[in-house]
Amino acid sequence: MKYVIIGGDAAGMSAAMQIVRNDEDAEVTVLESGTYYSYAQCGLPYLLSGVVEEADHLVARDVETFREKHGIDARVNHKVTGVDPKQKTVRGDGFEVPYDKLLIATGARPIVPDWDGMDLGRIHTLKTIPDALGIMDNLGDEVKHVTIVGGGYIGLEVAENLALLGKKVTIINRSERLGADFEKSMSSHIQDEATKHGVELVLGATVTGFSGDTDGNVQTVQTSEQTINTDLVIVAIGVTPNTDFLDGTGIHLSPKGAIKVNAYLESSVSCIYAAGDCATQYHRLKQIDDFLPLGTHANKQGRLAGLNMIGHARPFQGVVGTAIMQFFDLTLARTGLSSREAQELKFPCAISETETSTSAAYHPNAERIHSLLVYHRDTEQVLGGQFIGKTGVDKRVDVLATALYYSVTMEQIENLDLSYAPPYNSVWDPIQQTARRR
Structure with missing residues (x-):
């Protein structure tokens, strides 16, 4: 079986590794338009300042590792300019490669x-x-x-x-x-x-x-x-999916130009899959396909696409829209829906907001944390949350992201059995205090 993957970063190489690990007879060809494979795009701002000292530190596996250790025909400077679903070939300047199954993992480019x-x-x-x-x-x-x-x-x-x-x-x-x-x-x-x-x-x-x-x-x-x-x-005003080369293929795209995929990462054309920043992601709260180009999604979708391509059916379970970042002395994080997004979906929503302590207020390590929950006014289902502070933000957003995955209510948030000791929390976690304020 000939597997061709367009794109050698997170989604593409996650898929490639699943294929070679689970199908000894697979012939895997990866066509990368640049020269770097499997590198951490999210680390690039930190390379500018020297927080990350060398560009090579961002590379998880170089192209030679994929070739020599894993037997992947990993090519560089191979920009694909067209796909022929009838002939099952992909082409570029001076090359044409046949496939039995194709994964498009071309990512996105800056607007x-x-x-x-x-x-x-x-x-x-x-x-x-x-x-x-x-x-x-x-x-x-x-x-x-x-x-x-x-x-x-x-x-x-x-x-x-x-x-x-x-x-x-x-x-x-x-x-x-x-x-x-x-x-x-x-x-x-x-x-x-x-x-x-x-x-x-x-x-x-x-x-x-x-x-x-x-x-x-x-x-x-x-x-x-x-x-x-x-x-x-x-x-830095955003990105757009790298899907222009798919004109005439019959592959369905979203209004933002991302490839529409089902739960098994299949496109609308037989034997063609897509994953990562060039594909849609199902949003569990919105209950629609969305476009949220993040490295976490690319790695998950790529891994599952690889398994699905070799017949090990595993659906992608969707996302809830979780993101976190450092900004000077603060950590900023959010998950789920904002009130604006909820209103656009016609959800009657309300907001509960607090400023509390990340640990027992009397503890010398205590810092202030701003917490906000968006919830459905009628059912009290939690729809989203946002947290900003110097410490403890990552813990709270991940707890809430897990809760959103399982559609919890504000009362259920109050009832969570969360850890407590004075250096780490107050007896009521900031998430719970915010839920109680409704």
């Missing part, structure tokens, strides 16, 4: 608007190791001010890491606030943290273009509100 001056030097996006290395090459002493376009997760992480380098950082965000996925009361803490660390915020503004100096490097950013002098720009 880059057609702004004036986008071709100037020192304007970057951040999605790959070469992207990060390119930014680092431009971060010399002459670059004193960096402008980040976009206030999402990547934009915030990049802002933090460049501030650690001593750069003056400005964030331009189209929304009126940072962290638009958070409730307004929660996002205010994010903005306060940015200001506290000297990050300038330009909110409610849209970029219209760039101008350059005599060397062809970016010099100013023009927005709907003002002109900003800068030495380097990083555009």
Whole structure:
């Protein structure tokens, strides 16, 4: 059986490893458009600051390991430009490869608007190791001010890491606030943290273009509100699935361009599967296919796609929308639905919010944590939650994500048997205190 996988990162190589481990006769070919296999894209902002010291530290397995140890025909610089489902072939510049079963794991690419001056030097996006290395090459002493376009997760992480380098950082965000996925009361803490660390915020503004100096490097950013002098720009306004090459295949795509897959990661075309950032993910709370491009989902979907391709049927159970990040001294996390998302789905919802302690209030290690729960006003089913604080955020969001997976109510949250000792918690966990406040 000939298995072909397009894409050599999280989803693609998770699938490849399941195939070779469970089918001794499998012929696995992986076509990667770049030169790096299986690397941690989420670690790229930390490479910029030197928190991660070397790019190779982000590589889980290099291409030679896949070739020599696992017998995978792992190819680099093989960009696929078309798929022929009738002939069962994939093609690119100078190559054509037949398949019996195909996995599309091409990921996503940064959204880059057609702004004036986008071709100037020192304007970057951040999605790959070469992207990060390119930014680092431009971060010399002459670059004193960096402008980040976009206030999402990547934009915030990049802002933090460049501030650690001593750069003056400005964030331009189209929304009126940072962290638009958070409730307004929660996002205010994010903005306060940015200001506290000297990050300038330009909110409610849209970029219209760039101008350059005599060397062809970016010099100013023009927005709907003002002109900003800068030495380097990083555009981080989101990603779009790498699915353009599938035109004419009959593969069904979502409105955002992601490949629609069923629970077994099958596309609408026989023998073609998809996983990771180029595919949809079933959202257990929304009860619809969604597009949430995260490394956790890519690894899970890829692993299951590999098993399904060899006939070991294992459905993907879906996601609840959990995310966490560090931003200077704070940890920001959320899971499930925001009130805006719940209202868009016509769920009657309410919010309960508290500011409590991560441990017994009298303990010297106690820190404040902001907790917020979104719940169904009629059934009291918990729909989502958000947490911001210096410590203890990761514990709370993971407890709640588990609870959301099983559709618990606010009363059931109160009844959870959670751990308690003064250094770690109060007798009522912040999640439970928030549930009790409804």
